[in-house]
Amino acid sequence: MAELTAVHEPSPFAVPSRKLGIWMFIVADAATFAALLFAYGYVRVANPDWTHPFAFWPSIANGIVMTVVLLTSSLTVIAAVLAAQAGRKAAALRWLGATMLLGTLFAALHLREWVSMLGAGWRPFRNPLGGTPLVGATFFSVTGLHLLHVLVGVIVLAVIALGYRRGRFDADHLETTGLYWHFVDLVWMFVFPLIYLLNMR
Amino acid sequence: MKRYVVVWFALLAIVAVEVVVTLAHPPTGLLLAGLLLLAGIEAGLGLLYFMHLKYERRSFMWSVILAVVIAVVLMDHFWLDAFRLLHQRISAP
Numbered sequence A: 001m002a003e004l005t006a007v008h009e010p011s012p013f014a015v016p017s018r019k020l021g022i023w024m025f026i027v028a029d030a031a032t033f034a035a036l037l038f039a040y041g042y043v044r045v046a047n048p049d050w051t052h053p054f055a056f057w058p059s060i061a062n063g064i065v066m067t068v069v070l071l072t073s074s075l076t077v078i079a080a081v082l083a084a085q086a087g088r089k090a091a092a093l094r095w096l097g098a099t100m101l102l103g104t105l106f107a108a109l110h111l112r113e114w115v116s117m118l119g120a121g122w123r124p125f126r127n128p129l130g131g132t133p134l135v136g137a138t139f140f141s142v143t144g145l146h147l148l149h150v151l152v153g154v155i156v157l158a159v160i161a162l163g164y165r166r167g168r169f170d171a172d173h174l175e176t177t178g179l180y181w182h183f184v185d186l187v188w189m190f191v192f193p194l195i196y197l198l199n200m201r
Numbered sequence B: 001m002k003r004y005v006v007v008w009f010a011l012l013a014i015v016a017v018e019v020v021v022t023l024a025h026p027p028t029g030l031l032l033a034g035l036l037l038l039a040g041i042e043a044g045l046g047l048l049y050f051m052h053l054k055y056e057r058r059s060f061m062w063s064v065i066l067a068v069v070i071a072v073v074l075m076d077h078f079w080l081d082a083f084r085l086l087h088q089r090i091s092a093p
Helices: A017-046 A056-085 A089-119 A134-166 A171-199 B002-023 B028-050 B058-088
Strands: none
Touching: A017 A134, A017 A171, A017 B058, A056 A089, A056 A134, A056 A171, A056 B002, A056 B028, A089 A134, A089 A171, A134 A171, A171 B002, A171 B028, B002 B028
């Protein structure tokens, strides 16, 4: 009977499979967001009566605070990963908690913006200012998908933090989750200028 | 950690520049080009430092970047149609 032997080829990228997996997800998700932003660009170019719904106060100011909060959460998740890699479990958990708190704050600020817009009569297919209704459609779809990513990120961070505290997960798991969180932050770097700043009155 | 804090400050500074440029009310095309450039720099800093692509193998770094760039370039084919619709539009009375 022929003897079976496993062949272990080295990874061409020298990247562990878990990390490679999250990077593949990030590439695919980046294409998804790019497609949404391109669709927004398409309808915007094709509609000369595009409405500019955002005043500096409160919408843009709120967006600036949201951006600072999300950028800071990227820094806290790095602190969590570095602490975990150094074996400082309590510090890593504290930084993860701070990241979740900032993520939740971002979501709350985002929802406040949505509630304010809905109160002003904006709907995904209704423009209270009389221009094309696609303004609301693009705003709610792009920011909605991003908000969904933030909320999923907060839940994943909570699951990873619990598992890390119980010893089920290690620093590599934190790093992989951190990559996802940075990606969510990176997407916002395009959403804020293109959706908010470019639509300021 | 110090390096990450420096990148964080740089990203905050770029956001501030974006807001200041927008408040100057340049023509829309110029504003779009400026904002895209600044967002691209932010994305580059985030990818290279926060997401550690700078410290991965070059083959991996370029595989990731090229995959996204090619997808984005392939999406550019419909702009002509957007401008066609813009020019076909009849002005409101």
